[in-house]
Amino acid sequence: MDRYGMQNQIACIRRSLFDQGYLDEQFIQLEELQDDANPNFVQEIVTLFYTDSTRLIQNIELTLTSRPTNFSKLDDYMHQFKGSSSSIGAKKVTSECAVFRQYCAAGNAEACIRSFQHIKQEHAILRKKLEFYFQMMGQAAVAQTT
Amino acid sequence: MLEGKQNGQVFKLPKVILLATNITNVELEKAKAAGFADTVIMKPMRASMAAACLQQVLGIGKKRQAGKNMLNGSMALQGLLCGKKILVVDDNMVHQRVVAGALKKFEVAVECRESGKAALKLLQRPYCFDAFFMDIQMPEMNGFEATHPIRMMESKANKQMNGGMDKDSGRKGEWHVPILAMTADVIHATYDALNAGWMDVSKPFEEAKLYQVVAEFFKSTRSNCFT
Numbered sequence: 168m169d170r171y172g173m174q175n176q177i178a179c180i181r182r183s184l185f186d187q188g189y190l191d192e193q194f195i196q197l198e199e200l201q202d203d204a205n206p207n208f209v210q211e212i213v214t215l216f217y218t219d220s221t222r223l224i225q226n227i228e229l230t231l232t233s234r235p236t237n238f239s240k241l242d243d244y245m246h247q248f249k250g251s252s253s254s255i256g257a258k259k260v261t262s263e264c265a266v267f268r269q270y271c272a273a274g275n276a277e278a279c280i281r282s283f284q285h286i287k288q289e290h291a292i293l294r295k296k297l298e299f300y301f302q303m304m305g306q307a308a309v310a311q312t313t
Numbered sequence: 314m315l316e317g318k319q320n321g322q323v324f325k326l327p328k329v330i331l332l333a334t335n336i337t338n339v340e341l342e343k344a345k346a347a348g349f350a351d352t353v354i355m356k357p358m359r360a361s362m363a364a365a366c367l368q369q370v371l372g373i374g375k376k377r378q379a380g381k382n383m384l385n386g387s388m389a390l391q392g393l394l395c396g397k398k399i400l401v402v403d404d405n406m407v408h409q410r411v412v413a414g415a416l417k418k419f420e421v422a423v424e425c426r427e428s429g430k431a432a433l434k435l436l437q438r439p440y441c442f443d444a445f446f447m448d449i450q451m452p453e454m455n456g457f458e459a460t461h462p463i464r465m466m467e468s469k470a471n472k473q474m475n476g477g478m479d480k481d482s483g484r485k486g487e488w489h490v491p492i493l494a495m496t497a498d499v500i501h502a503t504y505d506a507l508n509a510g511w512m513d514v515s516k517p518f519e520e521a522k523l524y525q526v527v528a529e530f531f532k533s534t535r536s537n538c539f540t
Contacts, residue, residue, distance in 0.1 A: 192359075193357050193359070196357075196359050196411075196415075197411065197414075200411075200414045200415060200418055202418070205414065205417075205418075208414055211410075212407065212410055212411060212414070215406060215407050215410060216407050219406055219407055243452070246450065247404075247405060250356065250357075250405040250407070250408055251405055251406075251407040251408065253356070253357045254356075254357040254405070254407045254408040254411050255407065255411075256357075
């Protein structure tokens with residue numbers, strides 16, 4: 168694919184991430200912070216998010232299996248999770264986190280478990296999409312220099 | 314601190330900008346009553362907001378016409394904020410990195426700490442910060458608790474300068490630390506409280522309004538070192 172074709176494709180991928188509600192304007196804020204001095208800022212932040220959130224997922228999973236359910240701890244973890252996901256503009260992940268916190272506040276363990284499945288799903292879907300997006304951008308960057 | 318003053322240097326007290334994802338009515342009222350925070354920022358902090366808020370609380374900037382677009386404003390802000398030293402205190406690493414990234418874009422020197430305790434350690438040795446960005450909700454020590462010692466220093470400094478005047482500016486010693494509290498879940502009921510006593514820039518801001526607010530709060534600041 169030629170250079171312009173690639174750029175068009177990347178623009179389409181990016182557009183769809185917003186149109187389909189995976190990302191919100193916070194992601195644009197990250198993009199605006201990327202420049203020659205920080206050429207990989209977006210990818211770095213996203214990578215940091217996934218490292219951080221993977222750890223949180225493990226902690227939450229452990230906490231969900233303990234009895235009695237420690238809702239306070241769960242809420243603390245989810246507060247962190249939501250803070251991170253909203254910082255990168257991960258719209259669907261963030262709203263699922265909000266749902267989880269409501270169930271947590273209500274002391275509904277079953278609902279928390281179900282909600283957590285949704286969170287993990289959205290978390291994984293977004294990861295794949297962003298990885299693909301960054302991959303395409305990497306290829307385009309190479310194409311531009313050759 | 315007093316020594317610094319006697320040597321002809323003047324001390325400075327940092328502006329404290331709070332970050333919070335969730336703040337209750339009770340917390341807000343507490344903070345307001347304590348004269349704790351002037352400004353609330355919505356988390357996650359919009360990159361463009363970080364520098365604008367900083368400019369706002371530092372009281373630097375010229376009057377601008379309403380409607381001036383942010384792009385021109387941003388470039389002007391860059392010059393004004395260049396060289397300022399900021400401490401970001403946030404236990405969320407991702408958000409901390411975003412705030413730091415936003416500030417660095419405006420050539421602000423940024424230091425980051427993950428907890429109130431770690432932040433306060435910095436206060437125990439000579440430091441020079443123009444502002445703190447402080448998360449409200451942190452484990453062990455929340456933003457209010459971490460900022461309290463800073464307030465204490467401020468009162469102490471005010472008392473020591475009581476009745477006296479800073480000889481260069483002719484200003485009486487009345488240090489007030491503007492604070493921006495960031496929250497992602499602003500409760501509508503608290504908005505009045507925010508607007509009443511606080512500089513509220515927590516909404517996705519309207520640029521014209523932002524510049525109006527900045528113009529209103531224009532005041533000269535001294536850059537001092539606090540030892």
